[in-house]
Amino acid sequence: xxxxxxxxxxxxxIEHGEVLKVxxxxxxxxxxxxxxxxxxEWARLxxxxxxxxILTIEASGIGIACVAALEFDVPVIFxxxxxxxxxxxxxxxxxxxxxxxxxxxxxxxxxxxxGPGDRVLIxxxxxxxxxxxxxLIDIVNQSGAELVGCGIAVxxxxxxxxxxxxxxxxxxxxxxxxxxxxxxxxxxxx
Amino acid sequence: xxxxxxxxxxxxxIEHGEVLKVxxxxxxxxxxxxxxxxxxEWARLxxxxxxxxILTIEASGIGIACVAALEFDVPVIFxxxxxxxxxxxxxxxxxxxxxxxxxxxxxxxxxxxxGPGDRVLIxxxxxxxxxxxxxLIDIVNQSGAELVGCGIAVxxxxxxxxxxxxxxxxxxxxxxxxxxxxxxxxxxxx
Numbered sequence: 001x002x003x004x005x006x007x008x009x010x011x012x013x014i015e016h017g018e019v020l021k022v023x024x025x026x027x028x029x030x031x032x033x034x035x036x037x038x039x040x041e042w043a044r045l046x047x048x049x050x051x052x053x054i055l056t057i058e059a060s061g062i063g064i065a066c067v068a069a070l071e072f073d074v075p076v077i078f079x080x081x082x083x084x085x086x087x088x089x090x091x092x093x094x095x096x097x098x099x100x101x102x103x104x105x106x107x108x109x110x111x112x113x114x115g116p117g118d119r120v121l122i123x124x125x126x127x128x129x130x131x132x133x134x135x136l137i138d139i140v141n142q143s144g145a146e147l148v149g150c151g152i153a154v155x156x157x158x159x160x161x162x163x164x165x166x167x168x169x170x171x172x173x174x175x176x177x178x179x180x181x182x183x184x185x186x187x188x189x190x
Numbered sequence: 191x192x193x194x195x196x197x198x199x200x201x202x203x204i205e206h207g208e209v210l211k212v213x214x215x216x217x218x219x220x221x222x223x224x225x226x227x228x229x230x231e232w233a234r235l236x237x238x239x240x241x242x243x244i245l246t247i248e249a250s251g252i253g254i255a256c257v258a259a260l261e262f263d264v265p266v267i268f269x270x271x272x273x274x275x276x277x278x279x280x281x282x283x284x285x286x287x288x289x290x291x292x293x294x295x296x297x298x299x300x301x302x303x304x305g306p307g308d309r310v311l312i313x314x315x316x317x318x319x320x321x322x323x324x325x326l327i328d329i330v331n332q333s334g335a336e337l338v339g340c341g342i343a344v345x346x347x348x349x350x351x352x353x354x355x356x357x358x359x360x361x362x363x364x365x366x367x368x369x370x371x372x373x374x375x376x377x378x379x380x
Contacts (some may be wrong), residue, residue: 015311021199023304025303028270028299028303029265029266029267029300029302029303030259030265030267030268031254031265031267031268032256032257032259032260032265033260033263035256036260041346053209058248058249058252059248059249059252059270060250061337062248062253062256063252063253063255063256063266065253066220066225066253066254066256066257067222067256067257067266068261070222070257070260071224073223075215075219075221075222076219076220076222076253077218077219077220078220078249078253080249087320109218110213110219112217112219112340113214113216113218123242123285129236157343162380173231185249
């Protein structure tokens, strides 16, 4: 998606030749008009697939998912990072290892909001190692819902998450795929 | 706002006569069409005030703020709950005591995104004791930006936050104000 790639070139900041900061428009300050265009693109890509729920994870996926959901006319569910284990059996839970934050989170989704018959699109801001997406997919599978695919803003295609998911048969639509990141240099996949 | 009050009556769950759960449409599963109507109502209420930034706090404020921001055509900034103190001086920070979660969080906003000349609307899902809003207002004041007001989905008017903020001279526009909460009974302010 050219609009997103242009914004990354213009406003993205590369740190230590490997970290891409897009916090001025994607995940701290948020450009909601951009999110609207991203939502339209995912709605075009996933047209006719019968998506009836969008699933994301707190915190930085929520804004993108909610604005995109307007284009699909479906509700959003966000997985919560939880310190309390599922005791009452009221939630689906999975474990996500974050390489960015160097920690482990249990994520939970209430069983009230996902189940057989649901057709789920997962949306998130970044795909690198795929840990968050694997946790969300685990939750979709536990619920008996059907995973339609994933909508990602920025995929770091030089990290293994995207390849791993596609090899599992998961449809992944990333709007900007970064092929290479160096100091002051960024290259996108064709 | 009648639409929101009707949804609270229909889908809200009262626990222990004091907790109002609205997680089926407001802050776990999210009804983005409702958020759009809420955004239109705040845009009407705050018309002509020159709002150029919306500020919220992770996680459950983000979806409401982003969808509402489309109606204002302004970016959203969300305050992050942080475990690391501000060492480099790159962020504004404040402390929020959460009665709901029984913990204390430092919240941070990058100095890049708020400053003198900004006219800020704060949006959040709930107002009870006002702790989160006071932290966000503290950050607006530190930045030198102007606080235009607050847009709240559900105010628990029987708790002291709203009164305290209005006595400080802060404009607070709550779309549903709960006057009284008992088991199986909810009463809204006129």
